[in-house]
């Protein structure tokens with residue numbers, strides 16, 4: 087059996103989200119790979135399909151009060167609150183480095199007002215990003231975020247406005263903290279989304295029994311990591327049968343088995359988030375194991391796995 091390092095095996099992993107090509111279906115998720123500079127010319131790039139930037143806003147933001155992270159038995163709670171350098175600083179200081187390295191990256195943006203989303207979309211047109219992902223599902227900010235993605239109408243409004251302003255493929259990132267994420271996905275698709283990214287974190291909280299106060303400075307946060315994987319798989323599976331555009335699946339991925347599970351449920355590619363804090367080098371092992379699985383099961387491309395669990 088050929089190693090993935092040899093060209094034929096890595097070719098099995100070539101993936102596509104609409105018109106955007108990735109060398110593997112493994113992308114690093116927003117908020118867990120910063121702005122991509124740390125591993126820019128690292129050998130792991132050979133196995134990383136791409137990464138999504140930390141969500142950027144019109145103005146820089148310091149995020150929420152500390153403490154902002156709390157580890158749970160099988161995941162983590164975070165209330166970072168979209169701390170970021172702001173889109174202009176990104177375009178000036180980071181983007182030229184990503185462009186020079188021909189980095190395959192998706193620009194994530196968030197805003198509290200539709201007008202700001204439009205400003206961000208226009209600025210994104212000047213970037214070398216392969217796509218833009220709008221984060222309308224952050225549970226860690228008081229305004230915007232969840233307010234957009236908890237209703238099909240507001241989702242459709244923001245998506246159609248951004249779509250009119252942006253010249254890149256538009257990925258819309260949705261929240262599981264709603265009654266029916268698939269109805270929101272349908273609304274986003276009708277309004278012009280090119281792909282649905284799902285899921286963002288689940289609202290969660292933990293309390294310190296000694297201080298009798300919540301562990302997180304903002305009290306509540308977003309739960310991510312292995313604990314949320316079955317929830318994410320169910321949401322991806324359910325949404326796959328309702329929309330035609332690709333799904334970028336995520337939530338609790340730690341291994342090649344988890345990646346394959348997401349693809350079988352209907353994801354076209356996946357994003358890996360919390361696991362980067364445990365093993366940022368996981369991409370090589372995952373690529374090798376997925377290629378081996380494909381060879382063993384006589385598939386000629388990873389794309390043949392997409393949605394197979396629906397048969």
Ligand SMILES: Cc1cc2nc3c(=O)[nH]c(=O)nc-3n(C[C@H](O)[C@H](O)[C@H](O)COP(=O)(O)O)c2cc1C
Nearest residue numbers: 115116117141164221285286310311337338359360
């Ligand atoms: C520390 C941290 C920061 C995050 N920041 C963002 C963010 O800025 N924008 C965003 O869309 N999602 C953000 N997320 C959510 C992840 O991109 C992902 O949707 C979620 O964590 C589920 O995937 P995982 O279980 O593999 O981490 C963040 C997650 C974590 C753990």
